[in-house]
Amino acid sequence: MSTLFRDARLADGRVRDVRTESGRIAEVAASIDADADRVVDADGRLLLPGAIDAHVHFREPGHGHKETWTTGSQSAAAGGVTTVVDQPNTTPPTVSGAAFDEKASLAEASVVDYGINGGVTPDWDPESLFDRPLFALGEVFLADSTGDMGIEADRFADAVERAAARDVVVTVHAEDADLFDDSARDRDAGGVGRDADADVWSQFRSPEAEAAAVERAVEVGAETGGEIHIAHTSTPEGVDAAVAGGATCEVTPHHLFLSREDATELGTYGRMNPPLRGEERRAGLWDRLVDGDVDIVATDHAPHTVEEKEAGLWDAPSGVPGVETMLPLLLERARRDEISYERVRDVTAANVADAFDLPNKGRVREGCDADLVLVDPENAREIRGDDLHSKCGWTPFEGRTGVFPDLTMVRGRVVFDGDSVTDEPIGENVRR
Numbered sequence: 001m002s003t004l005f006r007d008a009r010l011a012d013g014r015v016r017d018v019r020t021e022s023g024r025i026a027e028v029a030a031s032i033d034a035d036a037d038r039v040v041d042a043d044g045r046l047l048l049p050g051a052i053d054a055h056v057h058f059r060e061p062g063h064g065h066k067e068t069w070t071t072g073s074q075s076a077a078a079g080g081v082t083t084v085v086d087q088p089n090t091t092p093p094t095v096s097g098a099a100f101d102e103k104a105s106l107a108e109a110s111v112v113d114y115g116i117n118g119g120v121t122p123d124w125d126p127e128s129l130f131d132r133p134l135f136a137l138g139e140v141f142l143a144d145s146t147g148d149m150g151i152e153a154d155r156f157a158d159a160v161e162r163a164a165a166r167d168v169v170v171t172v173h174a175e176d177a178d179l180f181d182d183s184a185r186d187r188d189a190g191g192v193g194r195d196a197d198a199d200v201w202s203q204f205r206s207p208e209a210e211a212a213a214v215e216r217a218v219e220v221g222a223e224t225g226g227e228i229h230i231a232h233t234s235t236p237e238g239v240d241a242a243v244a245g246g247a248t249c250e251v252t253p254h255h256l257f258l259s260r261e262d263a264t265e266l267g268t269y270g271r272m273n274p275p276l277r278g279e280e281r282r283a284g285l286w287d288r289l290v291d292g293d294v295d296i297v298a299t300d301h302a303p304h305t306v307e308e309k310e311a312g313l314w315d316a317p318s319g320v321p322g323v324e325t326m327l328p329l330l331l332e333r334a335r336r337d338e339i340s341y342e343r344v345r346d347v348t349a350a351n352v353a354d355a356f357d358l359p360n361k362g363r364v365r366e367g368c369d370a371d372l373v374l375v376d377p378e379n380a381r382e383i384r385g386d387d388l389h390s391k392c393g394w395t396p397f398e399g400r401t402g403v404f405p406d407l408t409m410v411r412g413r414v415v416f417d418g419d420s421v422t423d424e425p426i427g428e429n430v431r432r
């Protein structure tokens with residue numbers, strides 16, 4: 001199967017013809033005179049490398065009522081994400097070879113490419129787990145979050161040492177529960193769902209708790225020679241500590257585009273770990289994304305049902321969906337000239353491929369997988385939960401503006417055509 005994109009605008013502004021053949025990018029040139037099974041007149045539209053989302057929770061096995069590999073990966077495809085990385089806090093948690101195998105067979109339903117991470121708990125089985133094609137080890141939880149997989153410091157150091165010996169990156173959920181502000185509980189007015197006061201959650205899981213945990217994680221990395229990646233860094237202090245410690249870090253769309261000022265309206269739909277931060281910290285994160293300190297945007301796509309979120313602040317689950325709106329939200333900022341298209345390309349694809357050693361992905365370059373996203377950069381529209389493909393059916397970005405893809409391709413096969421997503425499994429474990 002071959003495709004010829006004519007007059008496509010690359011992220012750096014160059015207009016090129018791009019030909020794909022048997023799942024790879026065969027040619028990128030000013031003009032290609034060749035026939036193809038499919039010819040797409042890009043007509044100056046933007047052609048980006050498919051986004052690689054290093055942090056999703058697709059919830060199977062164990063929590064298919066929230067999301068499945070089919071619905072989560074369809075949501076990814078409709079948002080221009082062509083590779084996802086699933087986290088280990090499922091049931092069973094992905095902490096043994098057998099648990100990895102159970103998840104791997106479910107992941108075969110994916111319509112985009114995927115990686116499966118291993119996890120760490122007191123009863124993990126590193127021997128069998130590291131015997132599997134792990135994408136990375138993590139998120140390793142330094143504090144409890146969904147799935148209560150928080151571990152102690154000595155187990156963390158042991159896990160990083162084992163991963164370092166196998167050249168496996170360790171991604172870290174960096175919050176130190178000892179620094180949570182328990183007095184916040186007394187300030188909870190007791191609302192339910194959207195009437196809950198999510199700002200109390202931001203007071204409880206304090207910014208200091210993140211910065212301290214990031215410092216500890218990068219110290220352990222330095223001591224053991226482990227490669228540390230800080231997940232969902234939510235504060236400028238956390239980013240600065242990661243950068244100072246030689247670790248890569250990611251930020252999420254909700255920490256870039258939402259803040260405690262949105263907490264009142266969102267209620268428990270704005271409860272996630274780490275929590276929303278104040279406007280100043282949010283702006284500080286955005287500055288670090290634009291100027292290069294932050295390497296990667298990853299969504300921490302963490303869907304929960306509306307029924308589960310319609311609870312009190314301390315009873316509702318933490319997490320928000322995001323895989324379908326990450327690229328659209330960033331492309332809207334690029335449309336407004338607040339970030340360059342090259343930076344959007346780097347933080348959603350090229351840098352992710354580099355950080356996690358995916359040499360055949362992340363770029364519109366000859367020889368790379370034909371993971372491509374075609375976008376009309378001016379075609380902005382309102383984000384509505386009803387239009388999205390996640391099984392959870394809601395989004396914290398309701399009413400915001402995004403620029404969605406006209407076409408998404410994974411290894412040369414169209415998985416989204418601007419209207420409908422495929423239900424044909426095409427995904428492949430990118431760690432064969």
Ligand SMILES: NC(=O)N[C@@H](CC(=O)O)C(=O)O
Pocket residue numbers: 057089139145146173271272273274300302303318319320
């Ligand atoms: N971020 C969240 O608030 N929740 C995530 C877990 C996690 O990333 O901590 C989830 O899986 O629900």
Ligand SMILES: [Zn+2]
Pocket residue numbers: 139145173231232273274
């Ligand atoms: Zn986490």
Ligand SMILES: [Zn+2]
Pocket residue numbers: 055057087139300302
């Ligand atoms: Zn997560």
